[in-house]
Structure formats: C-alpha cells, structure tokens
Amino acid sequence: MTRLALVTVILFPLVVPGFSKASELLPADRPLAEVVDHYVSQKLRDAKVEPAAAADDATIIRRLTLDLAGRIPTAAEAQSYVASTDPEKKAGLVERLIDSDAYARHQANEFDAFLMADMNASLRDYLLTAFQEGRGWDQIFREVVIADQLSEAKAAAEFVKRRAKDADKLANDVSVMFFGVNVSCAKCHDHPLVAEWTQDHFYGMKSFFSRTFENGDFIGERDYGVVKFKTTDGDEKTAKPMLLSGAIVDEPESAEPTAEEKKKEKELLEKLKKDKQPPPPPKYSRRAQLAEAGLQAADREYFSRAIVNRLWYRLFGHGLVMPIDQMHPENEPSHPQLLQWLARDLQNHDYDLTRLVRGLVLSDAYARTSRWAGDARPRPDLFAVAAVRPLTPHQYATSLRLAVRSPARFSGDVSGDEVTSRIASVENGARSLANQFDQPGENFQVSVTEALMLSNNEKVTNELLRDAGDSLVGDLKTLDEPQRAVETAAWNVLTRELTEDERRLLTDFFVGQGDDRLTASRQLVWSLLTSSELRFNY
C-alpha cells in the first residue's frame, strides 16, 4: 500500500533559518571540499582572523584514521605515510580508509551510540549492514521510523520498539536526531525562543507515534487514536499530525472502535503475543506518513541540515549550528550559505553520507593544526584552528589496545590482509573496555572513575602492560638501547616522532627507573598511554 501523504502547509511561511536563494550559492558542481573552504575562509576574512597552519603529516594520518576507521594508526602506517613523498598521499589515504571494512564498522558504532544512547539496546547490526551497503540517510530514516518487522530491515525496528512505551520520548528523539530540533520545550508551553513553535508542534510530532504500542517482542500500530492536550489556557485540544515546518498531514477519518471490536482486537493481540507473531500492520500508518512527509518541502531542509550539522560537529568538534539540537529559525548558523549548500548537495546525491564525509575531511579547514600559539583561541565557530575532540569509547578503547601490541604484529613484513584482520581482532577485543568509558557530549569532562581505572585496576593494567612476545612491553624490555625503547614506544602510542626535548626527557625517565627493564618499560608505556595526547583527537 502506498498512499501519498497529503501535506498542507498552513499559514506558516517557510520557517527555515538563514535561507538564501539557490542562485546566491556557489554552483552545485563545485567540489565539496572547495566549497567548505570558500565559505569558511570568507568568514575568517570578515572576522580578520588568520587561521592556524596545516597540521603535520603524523597528525593528519592520526586524525583521519580516528575519524574514518575509529582507531589510531599503527606505527608502520604512520611511519610510511610520513615518509611518503607522493603529493596525492592524503587523498589516497582517505580513499583507502573509506574503502576499508573498518569504515562501515566505525560509522555503525558512532551512529549506534548516537541513536541508542542510554537505551540499553543496540542498532549496530542493522547499521553495519546499512553502511556496508552504502544506504542513504533518507533510507535509514525511513527504515528506522517505519520499523517494518516483516522486511529485511526489521533490525531497524529496535529504535522504535525500545521507545514504544514513551511516545513523548519517541517524538522528541526523532525530532532531535533526524530534524535537529528539540521540541520538548513546547510540551508544556509554546516554545520560549521560537515564536513559530507552539504546543501544536510538539503534540503534532507526538501524534505520529501515539498509535504505536508494544506487543510482546513486537511493536504494532493502531488505525485509530488521537493525542489530546491541555493548552496553557487550560483548553483541551486534539492534536493534528504536524511536522516541524507546520505542515499538517491530512488523513482519512478514523473511528474509535466499538467495545466489541476492542475486545476482539485485544484477544487477537494476546494470541499473537503468545505465538510470537507481529501484530498486523495498520491500514493507515502514521509513522509511514512521517517517513514520507518528513522528506518533503521545508521538512526536507530540516532533515538534511540536521545530519550535515551533526557530521560537521563530529569532524570539526563544533557544529555550524550550536547547540546541535537547536536548529530552529531563531538560531542562526555560523555559515548559513555553507550549511545550505551542503544540505542541497546531500539531497542531490541520494543522501550519501560518505560523499559528505569525504568532502569534509578533504577540506583545508579540517586539516589545520590544533595548536594555537596566540593569545586567546579564536571563537570555535570560525574554524580557524582544529578542535581537540575527546575520543569516543570505541576509539579510545581500540586505540589503547592497539597501542600496546608489539609493532612487529603490523609491520611491513606481514601481509596487508593479515594486518587488517589483526586490527579487526584488536577492535573486537576492545568492546568490553569501551563500555567502561563515557560517551562524550557537549562540555565533556573526563571522569575520575576512568582515571582511577586506568591507574589502579589490576585487570585492565595487567592487560595493557602485559609482558609477552606480542606486546609492546615485551618488545621494549629486550631492546638494549634506552633511546630506541623510548622511540619505539612513542611511535606505537603517540604515532609520531618525538621532539629532541621529549626524547631526552623520556630517555632520562626510562634510565632513571633502574636496571629492571621490565618495570622501566611498563612505567614508560603507562605514562604515554594515560597522557592527554592519546585521549583526544587533536
């Protein structure tokens, strides 16, 4: 059954912030990275801020490998990239990373953490398939919201199912995650900051989910039911299914069933629950209407901008609109035309997130150093200097585990396929450690619990500082020259060459530990592992 959504745009004008005419934007066929730099540079010139220099090669390969493959590079990868004289080496690296299996795994991890935060459930298997097949963000949105339990994408239903008991949460999570707008303020009163947003919008979004229910291991959706709410004036009002733009979805009349019909429905549901079968799909699904209407007209702008802003935030550490769940008309983007251009580009290219990611990481704005030697760091929304971003739990755990393996495991003497599979196994082995770390959000702070664990937990430190043939500590204690031990450890953990200063400092430290090379190696590796440098993507 496909029924076109009938969307009526009532009185509201197009309430999309900072909207320029298409003709005022750079042409659609310009390379994405170039467009990013055009608009970012323009604003820097206007603000009279000179951006920071480009980051060095070791920083670039670390940043790209963390962002595209979810881990630090191996010492061998970093060394070979730094040594390469190929002028196209960055583009080549980006393509290699995007083509690797780790790319889809990393995307799945990141989006799972985002879509299922605090839900005690995972969408990872579904997301992994989706990213492996290169599905567009529009398709992922449809599969998640429609949550068809009889389709191949049934694993996506977990998103709705876990929230089915709480239509408020479902409505707000969908608004935040897919449309970049937190409408929960409009639940009890009209939005205090956004004149256009009223309780009608909150309850309008809620209406798309209010007919959804849990039935055993499945979710179902009824053909009837309305959302009523009390206005701030105390009047009772029946909500109409309304999108964030104010568009209302016209729908066929639905009659409340008779008591007899309700009884029959209940019996059927009980039986299906027992038989472990999903409830029959509704004749008219409001969730399916949202999946359709949400990708049209002004709502499509919200939808596209939200994901552009989110990926920008992930890669640049600061959104084009901040806070990222407040993409409302009163909250101007820092670079309105850039956001609009990127959203249009996404729409024109089947909502292909990889195209967007590739373009962003190939920009000069992405490739700046994170060091700022001047007085005050410039405002983050100028993107004049790279942000210092906390690693996500998966990035950090995988990087810690990778950093403590013997570099010989991944050296040029081992076949490429073997290295890939060894890295995948390190990544897999890091899952339980990843669960010990907090997912970073805005204003993230490292917890004392984390520092206590990495300092004093016997199990964790035994694993990281293991003395074995395939471990870094095992390698280091056999090296005769202290300076080589220090350099080997630094390449493995920090994945860069040490400065003269650092080399002296660390060598003195290593030698100062006395003759027990095993203890000295452990002390050295622990200091590097727990230093702030490994904790962040800089």
Add this chain to the structure above:
Amino acid sequence: MSQELFDRFSSPGVSRRGLLGGMLGGAVAATANLTGLDVLQQPALADTLKRNDRRVILLWLAGGASQLETWDPKPGRPTGGPFRAIQTNVPGVQISELMPKMSQRLQHTAIIRSLNTKIGDHGGGARLMHLGRRDESNLRLPDLGAMLARELSDPRSLAPDYVTYYTATEGRGNAVGQAGFLGSRFAPMFLTTEAQPENLSRLTAITATEDQRRAEMRSLLSQRFAAERQTGAVGSHDEAYARVRNLMAGEKLFDISDEPQAIRDLYGPTLFGKQALVARRLIEAGTPFVKISRAWWDSHGQNFETHLELVTELDNVMAALLDDLKARGLLESTLVVTLSEFGRTPNINASLGRDHFAKAWSTSLTGCGIQGGSVYGKTDPDGHTVADGEIGAAELFATIFEALGIDPQKEYHVGSRPVPLTDIGTLPVTEVLA
C-alpha cells in the same frame, strides 16, 4: 554573553581557591578593587565560604520504611499496630517507641509528616526521591548528591565529592546515583558492602615511588600536550588524574580500623553502622555528600518484626552519628536526612504486613539549617491522607537546599535551556528551617 561567561554568572559555587586568589568572574569583578580580605567581609561572599563547609549525610532506607513505626505513630488506632508512641524531649512531640534514643535527641531534628509523592513503585519512587522531580525523557537529570557535590565541593579536597553506598538487595543496577547533565566530574563513587572503593588502592605490582614517578611523567607529558591546546575537555583529563592522587592519599578515610574502639562501639557492629562511621570520616575530611543505605524495609508481610529489627538499628546508628557529629562540632554544618522511596500503608494486610504507600508519609531533617524540635504537616487520625501541609519531593528538595544556604531556584543551563535546582515556583518548608 558567551556560554562560558554565562555559566560563571549563574554559578554561585565559587571555590575558596577562586576567592582567595582574588580572581573572580561576574559578581565580584563588578565591584572593583577588592583585595582578598575585603572579599571576606562581603556578607554574600562570606556566606559562600561558610557554605563550602556544609555537608549532607543521607540515610537511605531502601524498600520503604513505615512512617507509623518511626516518625508518625498512630497508637490505639486500627492502623496503629502493636507499638506504642513515646514522649520525646520536645514537648508535645511523640514518635514510635522503637526509637527511644532518638526520642531523647529530637532537639536538633525536624519531622515532616506530610509527604505525598504519588509514586508507589520501588524504581519510580526511588528515582523521584533522588532526583526531586520526575524523570524527563529528554534530559538526564542530576540527583541530589550530584547537585550538592557541584554546589559544595572544594576542588583541593583530598576527599571524594560524592560517595554512595547501595545495598545488595537493590544492586548496582537499581541504585540511583547519577550526575546527569552536570557531567562525570560530579558522578558518584559507588560502594557496596566492601569498605574500600574500587580502584583506589595502588597496584600491588608497583612501589609507591614508582607510582609517584609515573604519575609525574604522565602529568608532564599531558601539560606539554595541553600547552597550546587549552580547552575545557583537555583540562579535565589532567584534573581527573590529579584527583586520583588526592583520592589515593585519602584512601584511609574508608578504613574505620583507625577509629578508637569506643567510637566503633558507639556505631555498633552492623554494616549500616560501619557505613555511618565512614560517612562521618568522609564529611569530616570534606566530602559534601554521602549516602548510606540499609535494606530491605519492604515489609509486605511481618511488618512489625521487620520494623522492630530495622528501626532499632536505625535508632542506634542515627543517635550514634548525631552524638559523634555534635561532639566534633560538625552537627551545625551537617544535615542528616532520613528518606525512603515511599512510606507504608496504614492498613495492615492479612500477612500482618504493610504495603507501598506514597500518599502520606514522613521524613526527618537534622542539623545544619534546621529548626530543631519542629514538626511540619499532619496526617489524619488513621494516617490515610495528609490533613495539613502537604508537600512533594520538590518541596523537600527545596527545603534541603535552603537549609544549606543554596538558592533552590538557582539555574543550570543545558544548551540554551535553563534548568533550576528544583522545579520553577517550588517553595521550601520554611517552618522547619532555622
């Protein structure tokens, strides 16, 4: 106004270090030329100093303690049960005979007998009584401990900011303890039956000197990294490890074998008593919030045997704690709260039990900022409903904040959204405040 500046303005949690360093944002910068000494003479700021010494110990009675067998007895009524009421040292105030020691120490305690908190399931009730408001699906709320850690902690302290003991019955999964949007910095240190917190002791494989040296190298490397990368998140990493050094130095705080035998005897041999003693050591060392727990009060059957045992222990431990705090001069600056997820039904069921009851139950507040000997609110003669002075969790929280000198309407900002400590318009119960 930038967000950072905004946070500064809206944060009265000025640390002593900040004050004495003479470097202050907002309010003080506006009154120029203040030397450190002048700052101390400003009444508002002197208050801040004093407030930083304020502490809270929460006695959490997990499962739901009966108000009828504790603070609101109904002797001689059909709902009263077998225990009598006894006269306390405050004229006109009676409590259950199961609390003889507390009955003679009521001059520092306020009783509130008119809680109507509406939520009657363990999970929901416990969350409400920890958060002071209902969960919101779109906001990770901080609990009482996290808010007080944020308001009262001193960054230089060797003591942790927020310690919580949960009981084996609740389990780690059901015990509430969350910093929510305040961030990990104020997350609780969770403890259960073990006296020592997790990961606090130095690794057995290394010496104290080795531990110290690697920490110094770690810190040196981190500072070099941070030198041209000054951001909040980067700073928090080194701070967290610096905190580890402090906490490890304060490891002995959790070890009550240091205490004289007479003091240990005072608190008694039970786990709850030992936790109370650790709590006293912690708040003495500067921890702003400690929660200790006793389970399992959920007496659907045999209510009176259960309460005979548990209330007697509560009476012993609470009296010991108050005596000890008072002897050390800490009672004036320490607020001791007894709280459950709800009370118990006045009606006695067929198994001689009492069931969950959130409609009319009691709590007690003792010490800091409290009008000792006061009783607020009243239930009807059989205890079925609140007859006078009904309040909910929000008003109780507002009262706790007010008693500690914290404005209950102070706002945090989550993105652009202001979130007050207690819901807008909530009034504290001034009748129990000193």
